[in-house]
Amino acid sequence: MVDPLTDPFQLVLVRIALAFGVGALIGLEREQSESGGTFAGSRTFPLFALLGALAGAFYPAAFPVLLLAVALPLTVAYGAKVAMEGDIGLTTLTAALLTVVLGALVTHSERGALVAVVVAGVVTVILAEKGAIHRFVDRIDEQERRASVTFVLVAFVVYPVLPDRAIPALFGLNPQFVWLMVVFVTGLSFAAYVLSRVLGARRGIAVTGIFGGFVSSTATTVSMAERATDSPVLYRVCAFATVVASIVMFPRALVEVAVVNRSLAPQVAAPLGLMTGVGVVVAAAVYWRAGAAETAGVDVENPFRLRPALFFGVVFAAVLLVSEQAHAWFGASGIYATAFLSGLADVDAITITLSRLSGDGAVSREVATTGIVVGAVANTLVKAGLTWALGTRKLALVVTAVLGVVSGVGLLYVFLV
Template identity: 50%
Template structure:
């Protein structure tokens, strides 16, 4: 390990301490494992893994036995059958062993330990969220898990020559990735409630679907003229939040492309914020705006996105080979009219494999983002009011123009 053993052991103790403190804070009545016991258990796991790795299975059995005895005693004395602390105790032992196993194990132990503590601390919020889920949302979540965990391993790992060398596993992995981003945004929206301030509505709506948010805000403005200004701001925020999705997709697919893309995207965002502050400086107050965004995972839309993504990927590679940057930009414009995710991931992947240059990939992504931003203007004019259209066209028009300027210059 690159990290000194003594440091890894103390990190393990720290993980146990944090989880132990949380357990005492959340369950002060019957903490059979708390701020003293859990650090010791984590340290025990770390030392056994470091010095007696062959004895680790025996240590697991020993700790498991102690947990069983403590749990049975708790149930007998209090009648509480909750197993959260028992499970947290076993996980703490595992995290301690991971901390001294390897550098990767140490990093993973820190991340998982933090996540575990967060899950334990947010008990009430998680239960409230679960209570708000309806049957349709539960079915959607199950479908997503089936797609993510079952379909992907069944796809062929080799490229399909008849489909232009397409890698079906990569295509489906990106379908799951894009759907996962939208699902995460939807979960956040459910956690904060169905009606929130316009800033939160715009930001979360942009993570789920900036186009759907624009449509929803247009309908809000049509129903109530007094909300025109707030709906305009929410639409702009959603459009700018779309840039976060773009950067996340680039970072995951091709980290080397992140810096070239982040410069123009940040420029577009900053200009959008400044122009929006000037355009909406006279608007005061706030109002709860319902985004009315449904992001229930559906298999057919996911399949359609996969097909569209595959077409964009193949078309980008073919037109790039035939026409160079002009061919890539042509695909970016068409794709930007429909979906920004497909072209972003496609160009990031082609740049990673060396099929197109970094400059061409950056230009194509920024051009597609500009076109997709202009689409929001058309959506607002089509589904909203003229007043809303006028409040949006200035800000998003400037943002789109800045993006095109980056590509041209």
């Protein structure tokens, strides 16, 4: 029996069928939403995808000409639709052209087929969630809009123009790598912010703690401490939100490790995963004791500001240089001291630094793992200190007890296992 994954003819047929499915997915959404109207719907979009798939499989060099040939009658049809229905929206027209391109991607290569399926899913969601997207945009004020535009400029304009090499005048630092880490860390916070605005941070304490932790665990801790001071009866649920925001730091750090040095991730996953698991169990117990009547929320603001982003870049560069020198002069003990001091201010910098140094062979995986845990523990101590300084005694006792257990578990693992 011929394997369809190895036989060229059957493989083409499978890819063409997949392209048809991609077009049908988008076409069904357009017809169900009645956005296509008389322009295009559940039958037309699969045909667009098939056209692109056949061109991509048999006439790839002529595909630009084909796309232009399709665009011309689509433009005429769009003009007729505007004249008949008075609808000047370009969404369906754009989706139609994109469907032709996706069809060609499916038959281009295996990677192209995967990209086409993913993009088709994203496009379908964007088309289907028109109302939610417009409501989200309407809620964005001018300050948030400027911050979002600034983030896009920093991520896609500044990064490409920076030199991708070690600069002697900067003590051997690579400016593009440092800026990439700035974009990456702020991007995590920005993505969590967008999700929090879509889902609503006031829907529950768990959402508040999780998104608040990704955006800024320190800001969430301060907010919960102030809330507990204003309403002492809410101290347990405020403690839950504070603990959850602090615990989110551990999987966030693991994501950073996986991006910078994938080979280090399995070793770091053990202590950070254990700390996360213990923290979740204890935090759940705190939430259960709080009772369903206690609720609180926190407004999550756009986390991206240019000055803090630049400050993080400076901190990251400094920690990178200091860590290298501390290891050269004092060995592992120098790394741990640097990790603790750096973790008091920011855990992202030391996490990315040690991941990079371990990947370059400058420090061992064991030292890097221990240093990351030490930095995370130092950061949790800061959260506990903030609750003592700004919150109530009951809040501080609960937060300190939970984070103390979590920190102790992590330290015991890395130093004894």
